[in-house]
Amino acid sequence: MIDVEKLHFTYPGRKEPTIKGMDFTINEGEIFGFLGPSGAGKSTAQKILIGMLKNYQGRVRIFDQEVSQVKRSYYERIGVAFEFPNFYQRLTAMENLSLFRSLYTGETVAPEELLMEMGLNESARMKVSAYSKGMKMRLNLCRALLNKPDILFLDEPTSGLDPLNAKKVKNKIVRLKEEGKTILITTHNMNTADEICDRVAFIVDGRIQLIDTPRNLKVRHNEKKVQVESREKDHGLKINEFDLQGIGTNPDFLTLLRSNKIETIHTQEATLEDIFINVTGRGLN
Numbered sequence: 001m002i003d004v005e006k007l008h009f010t011y012p013g014r015k016e017p018t019i020k021g022m023d024f025t026i027n028e029g030e031i032f033g034f035l036g037p038s039g040a041g042k043s044t045a046q047k048i049l050i051g052m053l054k055n056y057q058g059r060v061r062i063f064d065q066e067v068s069q070v071k072r073s074y075y076e077r078i079g080v081a082f083e084f085p086n087f088y089q090r091l092t093a094m095e096n097l098s099l100f101r102s103l104y105t106g107e108t109v110a111p112e113e114l115l116m117e118m119g120l121n122e123s124a125r126m127k128v129s130a131y132s133k134g135m136k137m138r139l140n141l142c143r144a145l146l147n148k149p150d151i152l153f154l155d156e157p158t159s160g161l162d163p164l165n166a167k168k169v170k171n172k173i174v175r176l177k178e179e180g181k182t183i184l185i186t187t188h189n190m191n192t193a194d195e196i197c198d199r200v201a202f203i204v205d206g207r208i209q210l211i212d213t214p215r216n217l218k219v220r221h222n223e224k225k226v227q228v229e230s231r232e233k234d235h236g237l238k239i240n241e242f243d244l245q246g247i248g249t250n251p252d253f254l255t256l257l258r259s260n261k262i263e264t265i266h267t268q269e270a271t272l273e274d275i276f277i278n279v280t281g282r283g284l285n
């Protein structure tokens with residue numbers, strides 16, 4: 001569906017390239033995530049894929065056409081949600097969606113249907129200027145879906161959302177995948193990447209460091225730890241960490257176990273962020 005080879009890109013007037021050689025393929029019906037810290041080049045890569053930045057080097061094939069050559073019809077088949085949604089503030093949500101809908105020549109979805117699904121039906125007649133950030137983000141997703149796109153590009157779809165709204169958006173993205181859509185999301189949120197992506201690309205400084213399923217990443221990179229909290233006499237809680245591997249013969253662990261001072265024992269699973277830090281040497285912020 002999407003095939004990218006040796007992608008390089010430098011913004012006009014900049015010396016350093018922002019994209020420094022990316023190779024990846026996104027399969028039909030897949031949710032593919034770009035996970036990386038701010039400034040890594042995620043939005044830039046996405047703008048290249050949607051045909052906004054054309055002076056790139058390398059190959060970017062989508063629907064079997066080179067993206068720098070696509071015609072207007074390309075935009076009938078893709079849906080885009082930018083990180084910072086742009087709406088007509090003085091128009092209502094409904095008026096905004098109707099306006100954007102009128103720009104398409106192909107089949108479209110009724111805005112009411114989308115607003116209902118994203119829990120915005122009761123605020124459909126409210127001006128966008130009165131919308132909260134969470135409402136705007138959901139409206140942004142509605143807008144991206146107006147033309148029944150085959151491929152969706154969603155830039156930071158859960159950024160700045162409270163857990164409930166983030167959940168609504170994530171559930172919708174998963175339902176879209178179940179309908180057969182191909183979805184690229186960019187995120188610096190490891191939970192979003194972990195919960196909904198079929199595969200994740202770790203992006204740092206314009207390069208993809210690794211691509212895998214969240215599950216494989218955890219299986220391959222997870223060194224399980226056991227965290228033990230113990231109460232020392234006249235002291236506060238003390239926290240010790242042990243490798244799960246070989247714990248049965250670890251003398252320090254066994255001494256602690258026999259000491260009767262243990263308050264809690266937990267195994268610790270590495271999060272996607274721990275793995276990201278391990279692999280790339282960088283955090284996600």
Ligand SMILES: Nc1ncnc2c1ncn2[C@@H]1O[C@H](COP(=O)(O)OP(=O)(O)O)[C@@H](O)[C@H]1O
Binds near residue numbers: 011018037038
């Ligand atoms: N229009 C632009 N002109 C010049 N540099 C830009 C422009 N947009 C982004 N950049 C730079 O490109 C780099 C990557 O930005 P971006 O793709 O937005 O990263 P991310 O989405 O991963 O946070 C940053 O260093 C940013 O300053």
Ligand SMILES: [Mg+2]
Binds near residue numbers: 042083156
């Ligand atoms: Mg970005």
